[in-house]
Amino acid sequence: MSGIGTMRKKCLDSRFGTKAVWHGTHIIEGSVVTPIFNSSTYQLTDDIYDGWEEGAQHTLLYSRVSSLNSEAVAARVATLENAEDGEMFDSGMSAISATLLALLSKGDHMVGCGDMYGGAYGLITEDLPRFGIEATMADIRDPSSYAAAIKPNTKILYVETITNPVLKVCDLEAMAAIAKKNNLIAICDNTFASPWACNPISMGFDLVIHSGSKYLGGHSDLIGGLVVGNKELISEIFSKKITMGGAADPNMCFLLERGIKTLHVRMPAHTQNAAELAKRLNVHPMIESVNHCSLPDYADYQVAQRIIPKGNGMLSYVVKGGNEAALHYLRSLELIFEATSLGGVESLAECPFNTSHMFVPEEVRNELGIVPGFVRMSVGIEDVEDLWDDMDNALESTKTFVNS
Numbered sequence: 001m002s003g004i005g006t007m008r009k010k011c012l013d014s015r016f017g018t019k020a021v022w023h024g025t026h027i028i029e030g031s032v033v034t035p036i037f038n039s040s041t042y043q044l045t046d047d048i049y050d051g052w053e054e055g056a057q058h059t060l061l062y063s064r065v066s067s068l069n070s071e072a073v074a075a076r077v078a079t080l081e082n083a084e085d086g087e088m089f090d091s092g093m094s095a096i097s098a099t100l101l102a103l104l105s106k107g108d109h110m111v112g113c114g115d116m117y118g119g120a121y122g123l124i125t126e127d128l129p130r131f132g133i134e135a136t137m138a139d140i141r142d143p144s145s146y147a148a149a150i151k152p153n154t155k156i157l158y159v160e161t162i163t164n165p166v167l168k169v170c171d172l173e174a175m176a177a178i179a180k181k182n183n184l185i186a187i188c189d190n191t192f193a194s195p196w197a198c199n200p201i202s203m204g205f206d207l208v209i210h211s212g213s214k215y216l217g218g219h220s221d222l223i224g225g226l227v228v229g230n231k232e233l234i235s236e237i238f239s240k241k242i243t244m245g246g247a248a249d250p251n252m253c254f255l256l257e258r259g260i261k262t263l264h265v266r267m268p269a270h271t272q273n274a275a276e277l278a279k280r281l282n283v284h285p286m287i288e289s290v291n292h293c294s295l296p297d298y299a300d301y302q303v304a305q306r307i308i309p310k311g312n313g314m315l316s317y318v319v320k321g322g323n324e325a326a327l328h329y330l331r332s333l334e335l336i337f338e339a340t341s342l343g344g345v346e347s348l349a350e351c352p353f354n355t356s357h358m359f360v361p362e363e364v365r366n367e368l369g370i371v372p373g374f375v376r377m378s379v380g381i382e383d384v385e386d387l388w389d390d391m392d393n394a395l396e397s398t399k400t401f402v403n404s
């Protein structure tokens with residue numbers, strides 16, 4: 001559609017891994033990958049005017065709107081999510097804010113939940129009300145609470161496949177059915193699951209949002225975001241990119257396109273490592289409790305079997321001895337890195353009480369399940385025995401917090 005470069009037709013009807021490697025690649029002068037195409041503007045030709053009539057967002061005109069590299073990534077993620085169309089942004093938050101600001105107007109209402117990503121939660125509860133858009137926060141684990149929150153002016157039902165940091169798993173099928181029955185636009189942030197583990201559109205969602213900064217990129221070296229889904233809705237969202245900005249830089253898109261090529265190879269390693277660590281932590285004397293979808297005694301095990309049966313690489317657990325003990329544990333780790341964010345090949349761990357949920361009052365944190373000693377870990381693809389040695393040694397050195 002861009003008019004620059006060619007695409008390989010063979011990958012159009014191929015399987016997930018083949019699409020992850022090839023779909024959307026713009027081959028220029030025989031290049032195997034989409035080259036970084038750093039041009040802020042493009043030659044005006046009659047083709048461009050034809051393109052604008054057909055669907056403006058896929059016609060290369062000016063790089064504040066889209067570039068060859070952002071087109072490649074949007075096409076690839078759209079196909080991996082079984083979506084009709086997609087738009088690329090400079091961050092996950094840009095994708096979320098453009099989506100909500102495009103689809104909601106003064107007097108509209110949406111339903112979300114208290115477990116949402118902090119940036120999205122702030123936008124919905126603090127910024128949107130300034131423009132006369134209201135939200136009700138329901139319980140992500142209870143689809144009937146979403147149904148009960150719907151009002152005559154409700155327009156959007158918003159969920160995340162897996163929540164942060166408690167890792168609650170949303171019953172996407174039930175949520176999509178509620179949205180359909182009430183004629184709402186169903187939006188799912190699928191960042192924590194990745195398209196490898198879950199395709200919300202196939203379960204009835206209209207739009208799927210990703211922070212490309214996480215599993216899609218996969219190497220902790222970029223910030224990017226996407227929204228994919230229904231063609232007409234994507235076109236409306238695109239129009240807000242023209243007026244509000246948020247276009248992605250070609251250099252970042254190049255890295256993201258490269259990262260996605262190995263998504264289907266990285267994800268099994270993340271999930272297997274996380275499941276193995278969850279099993280060992282679950283019987284460790286220094287651990288109070290473990291949240292992971294692979295554990296039969298985990299609250300969302302049954303839902304997870306249906307929604308994310310291949311598993312997930314995120315893990316959270318409660319270290320005995322409270323927040324002081326958890327911090328000591330984190331700082332005793334020699335391999336696993338204390339840092340926020342997730343989805344990279346490197347294992348990262350953090351305490352939400354002094355990072356992502358620092359401004360959430362303690363009683364609200366406790367209600368959400370972020371109790372003292374809570375640790376969130378993005379399990380990387382290192383050798384699992386090295387990860388376990390590191391965790392076991394750090395837990396051993398934390399014993400004094402319990403015995404003293």
Ligand SMILES: Cc1ncc(COP(=O)(O)O)c(C=O)c1O
Pocket residue numbers: 091092093094117119160164189191192210211212213223224225341
């Ligand atoms: C679930 C989820 N959605 C959206 C975002 C925002 O993405 P970004 O940091 O790329 O703006 C994040 C960031 O951590 C996230 O965890």
